[in-house]
Amino acid sequence: MMDWTDRHCRFFHRQLTRRALLYTEMVVADAVIHGNRERLLGFDEAEYPVALQLGGSEPAKLAEAARIGAAFGYDEINLNVGCPSDRVQSGTFGACLMKVPDLVGACVAAMKESVAIPVTVKCRIGVDDQNPEEALDRLADAVFSAGADALWVHARKAWLQGLSPRENRDIPPLDYGRVYRLKERLSKKFIGINGGVQTIDEAATHLAHVDGVMLGRSAYHTPGILAAVDARIYGEAERAPMLPDVVDAMAAYAARHIEQGGKLSHVTRHMTGLFHGRGGARRFRQILSTDATRPGAGPEVLHRAFLEVAPGAQDEAA
Template sequence: MTSQLYNKSVFAIAPMMDWTDRHCRYFHRQMTVRALLYTEMVVADAVIHGNRDRLLGFAPEEHPVALQLGGSDPDKLARAAEIAAQWGYDEINLNVGCPSDRVQSGTFGACLMRTPDLVAECVAAMKASVSVPVTVKCRIGVDEQDPEIALDELADKVLAAGADALWVHARKAWLQGLSPKENRDIPPLDYDRVYRLKARLGDVFVGINGGVADLDESLRHLEATDGIMMGRAAYHNPGLLAEIDRRIFGVDADPIEWHELIDRMADYCAAHIFEGGRLTHVTRHMVGLFHGMPGARRFRQILSTDATKPGAGPEVLRAAFAEIRLDQCRDAA
């Protein structure tokens, strides 16, 4: 699967700090077989020196799953990529888009848009150490940069270094003056800039990210790009993931059975609790599952309160699900 990952259209769920952990990814995988799942960004130094089971561990069911690395030292990134490939990841992605202060202080993330030669060195080192795809996720530019120049320069150099695909967040990042949260909303989206990059690069895989709200919009973007990366919309309304395989990939799949999904997640929660975890580690990712359905508000309330209590078990998830009135939903199946 890894060698063919970018030979077709891709729908990916974006790497999101504090959100797309292994429990979130397992949950998302229950609703889509085809979507590419991303980890949270993990710093290369942490991979090399830290607790690898905690940082890199994932369930076999998560495939295809990509690890996003943060860093700017080619040797360290190469070593971290090699370790990740040994753990079985289907792709290694380099973060050239995160605008947080912590990332900037480590001289990686979005500030690397200013040093495309260094990014190319990092990509080349990673490519030399692994056989799985190495990709780059970037912005269209940072601060005073002209996106017409900055994005082309970065793209050309990382592709020459061997990058297998580019994921472009269609916004500038303002490293001076805006918080990470503001950088997700305030800089205007410029989808046309990403479309122009794709048109210029021809057969090179270019995927688009930033503000993608639903599957209708995703299909429109796929007319001009090769892939869609959805972030917050997928997290806050995960039920839409149940339509990805059919609508994006054309898979003739049976409608999801919500009670079967809850049974699988309850079993997963029980196993996690048995290993010393807490129910809320899993259910915090499920709060928005039944967005717009009768009973969804009560479902959210139970998971936001009862699931956080000491000793809470899978029965809390089942009780929350009992509040969902599937018989009142035309599209419940």
């Protein structure tokens, strides 16, 4: 989710669910240590609960980055051992670390020693020619022995050679059963599942087998599904947020961002899928993709786009 789940995206998603744990995009440990920390790590307190996802392969650097993240107020530090992008491979972190589980364990141990908040890991079921039965067990044993508080498993093998990251989104097929078997073997450990989950109904089905479900692209492209999380997953009785309230909150947020020197499009680019499947959704998306990107665009553009949504949809819950 690099370049997607930035602070503006997370603020938007928080308008739809109060309870779901939100994750940052992956931030490289070196960038946290040497870069502009406020730009990379800053977030609005309205985003809580929120986890910082780190990338890296050097225990000492990850420990320092974790300390910095904890000082910023994050609720969790997550080590990404699942991203297959070319940028990640060139830096010797991400999914390629599945091949060196002992090093991942050392990274987790260093991070656990440096912070008091939970340290978790996100991985694949394996990479390239690895046997997922053996590879996932080795990785899981290494990180839990090092003190990891949870393991999130993307139920698809990462193919680093011969497939592009885009192709790897669909090939090879997902293997949810492999994650279920890991949970059966490690029944007392928190095992979460990720990959290809499109609806909250599907998420609820997975929760019969594992401890948590992580949504990625489906939540980004069709964010309205997040509005069902609090009731369906957490059992809360409160009704889903109303769409006019979500738009008003985002317009006010965008106004504050613009006052601080930002652009409307920084915020609205994450909102284009809000009315997916509703009348006027296409026009709403068009306005945010064009008018919101023009110089000087203000929050009134968001309100104007909302007026293009079918009247019935304007009054609906998210």
